[in-house]
Amino acid sequence: xxxxxxxxxxxxxxxxxxxxxxxxxxxxxxxxxxxxxxxxxxxxxxxxxxxxxxxxxxxxxxxxxxxxxxxxxxxxxxxxxxxxxxxxxxxxxxxxxxxxxxxxxxxxxxxxxxxxxxxxxxxxxxxxxxxxxxxxxxxxxxxxxxxxxxxxxxxxxxxxxxxxxxxxxxxxxxxxxxxxxxxxxxxxxxxxxxxxxxxxxxxxxxxxxxxxxxxxxxxxxxxxxxxxxxxxxxxxxxxxxxxxxxxxxxxxxxxxxxxxxxxx
Amino acid sequence: xxxxxxxxxxxxxxxxxxxxxxxxxxxxxxxxxxxxxxxxxxxxxxxxxxxxxxxxxxxxxxxxxxxxxxxxxxxxxxxxxxxxxxxxxxxxxxxxxxxxxxxxxxxxxxxxxxxxxxxxxxxxxxxxxxxxxxxxxxxxxxxxxxxxxx
Numbered sequence: 001x002x003x004x005x006x007x008x009x010x011x012x013x014x015x016x017x018x019x020x021x022x023x024x025x026x027x028x029x030x031x032x033x034x035x036x037x038x039x040x041x042x043x044x045x046x047x048x049x050x051x052x053x054x055x056x057x058x059x060x061x062x063x064x065x066x067x068x069x070x071x072x073x074x075x076x077x078x079x080x081x082x083x084x085x086x087x088x089x090x091x092x093x094x095x096x097x098x099x100x101x102x103x104x105x106x107x108x109x110x111x112x113x114x115x116x117x118x119x120x121x122x123x124x125x126x127x128x129x130x131x132x133x134x135x136x137x138x139x140x141x142x143x144x145x146x147x148x149x150x151x152x153x154x155x156x157x158x159x160x161x162x163x164x165x166x167x168x169x170x171x172x173x174x175x176x177x178x179x180x181x182x183x184x185x186x187x188x189x190x191x192x193x194x195x196x197x198x199x200x201x202x203x204x205x206x207x208x209x210x211x212x213x214x215x216x217x218x219x220x221x222x223x224x225x226x227x228x229x230x231x232x233x234x235x236x237x238x239x240x241x242x243x244x245x246x247x248x249x250x251x252x253x254x255x256x257x258x259x260x261x262x263x264x
Numbered sequence: 265x266x267x268x269x270x271x272x273x274x275x276x277x278x279x280x281x282x283x284x285x286x287x288x289x290x291x292x293x294x295x296x297x298x299x300x301x302x303x304x305x306x307x308x309x310x311x312x313x314x315x316x317x318x319x320x321x322x323x324x325x326x327x328x329x330x331x332x333x334x335x336x337x338x339x340x341x342x343x344x345x346x347x348x349x350x351x352x353x354x355x356x357x358x359x360x361x362x363x364x365x366x367x368x369x370x371x372x373x374x375x376x377x378x379x380x381x382x383x384x385x386x387x388x389x390x391x392x393x394x395x396x397x398x399x400x401x402x403x404x405x406x407x408x409x410x411x412x413x414x
Contacts (some may be wrong), residue, residue, distance in 0.1 A: 003265060005329075026325055030306075030323065030325070031304075031306065033285070033326070035305070039282065041282075086306075086393020087389070088309060088320050089306055089324075092325070172392075173389075174307060174392060174393060
């Protein structure tokens with residue numbers, strides 16, 4: 001087995017070109033290894049690469065852990081980070097890993113979708129930044145090309161003051177979301193609603209957003225209509241974790257509750 | 265390949281030829297058995313160790329990735345003595361079958377390292393990733409509440 005311990009992105013890219021599998025926090029890859037689903041014999045460890053663990057303003061290095069996001073991330077992203085796994089998982093798992101795995105239930109992804117973040121990629125032939133909705137293309141499928149490395153996620157320079165994350169699951173700790181959601185609202189009413197676990201990729205609900213963005217002071221009836229639109233617009237499935245109809249219902253309830261928090 | 269790291273303050277080498285976990289390297293190659301193997305997916309916390317100052321699940325760390333790192337297992341948590349969290353658990357009767365205990369000792373030691381007087385909520389949150397099937401957690405939480413008051 002070959003394992004690289006590089007300290008620079010250039011060295012990581014050389015290893016990727018040679019066919020190495022990238023390893024960050026290990027919280028997804030090692031589960032596959034332990035269960036015999038994956039047996040990489042050429043691996044490049046990312047945790048010693050300072051550029052990946054750096055965090056400057058709105059550019060969050062791919063190697064930034066949940067623990068750090070929980071302590072110093074924008075509010076809704078910090079709230080999301082706090083619900084990921086356990087302290088042990090949050091000390092290891094990274095935002096870049098969440099993006100790379102691209103699970104429909106990725107807890108960090110609704111925030112990226114709500115604020116229209118971009119995913120920054122680098123390869124030995126150059127770099128590109130891809131808007132979140134062009135990056136997540138299906139269940140655990142992304143636009144990442146062979147030889148490309150996720151180096152950071154970039155948020156807009158200014159984020160809405162009012163933002164909230166919420167998650168529905170079977171228990172409080174160590175839970176994979178049945179539904180997770182971020183709502184943000186600007187002073188002019190512009191509202192974004194992104195949900196996870198209710199479609200093949202993290203998704204925005206544009207009709208619900210348009211409807212509620214046009215209302216300066218939502219009434220009880222507006223909120224009810226908003227929740228109905230959210231429930232109508234999501235595309236959940238029934239699986240071992242929940243049912244289609246429960247997820248649809250919970251999406252509307254959760255989005256409405258988070259919006260009410262933003263309106264307070 | 266040979267991986268060299270510090271285990272409980274001593275330099276050790278282990279040979280890895282497959283992408284095994286640190287947990288498997290500890291138990292199968294290095295003969296350190298305090299760290300327990302159960303779920304192997306980061307859900308149960310029985311394999312908790314301190315890696316470069318932070319508590320992690322050793323089942324989710326690739327052994328080859330600890331080159332040059334510092335690893336502390338339950339055996340090294342207090343040098344030759346008994347750690348205050350161990351005394352607290354003993355006195356509170358917080359150990360039944362004992363399988364989860366090493367992971368809880370390591371996790372609690374990391375908690376008290378950063379915060380000598382954690383609140384009950386902080387204790388519960390710190391232990392959220394350590395599953396115990398015997399105690400119902402009452403005595404474990406009480407042990408650390410007691411220690412937090414000292």
